[in-house]
Amino acid sequence: MPGAGAVPVTRPVRLSQGQHQSQFVLMASTLSDRELVSRCRAGDQQAWNELVERFSRYVYAIAVQAFRLPAADAEDVFQEVFARAYQHLDKLRDDSAVRPWLAQLTRRLCIDRLRAASRERPVADEELVSGSEETVALLDEALAVHEALAASPEHCREILDRFFARDESYKTIGKALDLPAGTIASRISRCLRRLRELLEGRSQTDRASGE
Amino acid sequence: MTAFGEERLASLIRALPPAPEGWVRAAQELPFARPQLDEIVARAEADAAFRQQLIADLEAALAAEGYERDPAVLAALRVRFEAK
Numbered sequence: 001m002p003g004a005g006a007v008p009v010t011r012p013v014r015l016s017q018g019q020h021q022s023q024f025v026l027m028a029s030t031l032s033d034r035e036l037v038s039r040c041r042a043g044d045q046q047a048w049n050e051l052v053e054r055f056s057r058y059v060y061a062i063a064v065q066a067f068r069l070p071a072a073d074a075e076d077v078f079q080e081v082f083a084r085a086y087q088h089l090d091k092l093r094d095d096s097a098v099r100p101w102l103a104q105l106t107r108r109l110c111i112d113r114l115r116a117a118s119r120e121r122p123v124a125d126e127e128l129v130s131g132s133e134e135t136v137a138l139l140d141e142a143l144a145v146h147e148a149l150a151a152s153p154e155h156c157r158e159i160l161d162r163f164f165a166r167d168e169s170y171k172t173i174g175k176a177l178d179l180p181a182g183t184i185a186s187r188i189s190r191c192l193r194r195l196r197e198l199l200e201g202r203s204q205t206d207r208a209s210g211e
Numbered sequence: 212m213t214a215f216g217e218e219r220l221a222s223l224i225r226a227l228p229p230a231p232e233g234w235v236r237a238a239q240e241l242p243f244a245r246p247q248l249d250e251i252v253a254r255a256e257a258d259a260a261f262r263q264q265l266i267a268d269l270e271a272a273l274a275a276e277g278y279e280r281d282p283a284v285l286a287a288l289r290v291r292f293e294a295k
Contacts, residue, residue: 048242057229061226061227079237082241083290138226142223165225
């Protein structure tokens with residue numbers, strides 16, 4: 001279960017507020033979800049930045065991929081999810097359950113949006129959420145892979161994220177990382193293999209511990 | 212975690228592209244928006260007409276009073292007024 005474990009993992013975080021994306025640096029964060037929520041509740045601004053960063057892709061993907069909201073609605077939902085999370089963090093009964101809590105909040109707000117948009121033509125809830133559960137399940141798995149990616153060596157996590165998640169070309173990656181184009185494909189392949197081994201190692205550990 | 216090949220791994224990495232930078236920054240800045248947020252809420256509590264305008268059309272009411280559009284503030288105000 002992504003983020004639910006007690007073992008801290010490294011994750012990408014933003015350096016500080018106000019920095020431009022080009023200054024985005026993948027740093028190792030050793031905070032578990034539970035610790036992160038606890039720090040946010042205590043008013044730690046850096047922890048809040050990290051919580052938003054950690055779950056921003058997930059919330060965004062639920063709104064855009066699972067519920068196919070248009071960009072303007074997706075942005076409103078995105079902001080409202082984090083506004084509600086910030087305001088109601090005290091109500092979270094289990095700090096390690098922040099991911100499913102955010103997922104549920106995002107789902108509910110997406111459905112409200114779709115329902116409001118379909119006022120002229122009433123639509124059953126089943127139709128509104130059709131296919132979304134399967135997509136959210138896939139996104140849960142994707143989040144677990146991204147957590148493993150964040151625990152990978154920096155040269156791997158950056159190149160895999162740039163190529164697959166950011167859809168950057170070899171040329172752009174080569175320029176950004178100062179790498180000859182010819183070595184990018186082989187590095188991606190090596191890093192994917194390494195990531196798979198890391199995930200398989202985790203699976204074995206989970207099985208051994210009875211999870 | 213289910214076992215998967217490298218193609219599946221690649222598709223799962225691809226499934227979570229970054230959210231737009233501006234959205235993330237706005238959500239991160241929410242705590243910094245608190246003074247403005249508190250000011251608007253205090254005004255709305257003291258001024259029933261302003262409060263009604265906010266409920267009727269939040270963005271237009273804020274723009275009419277000269278507040279800059281701040282997605283984090285808008286989202287937080289929606290939560291506040293919906294909760295009351």
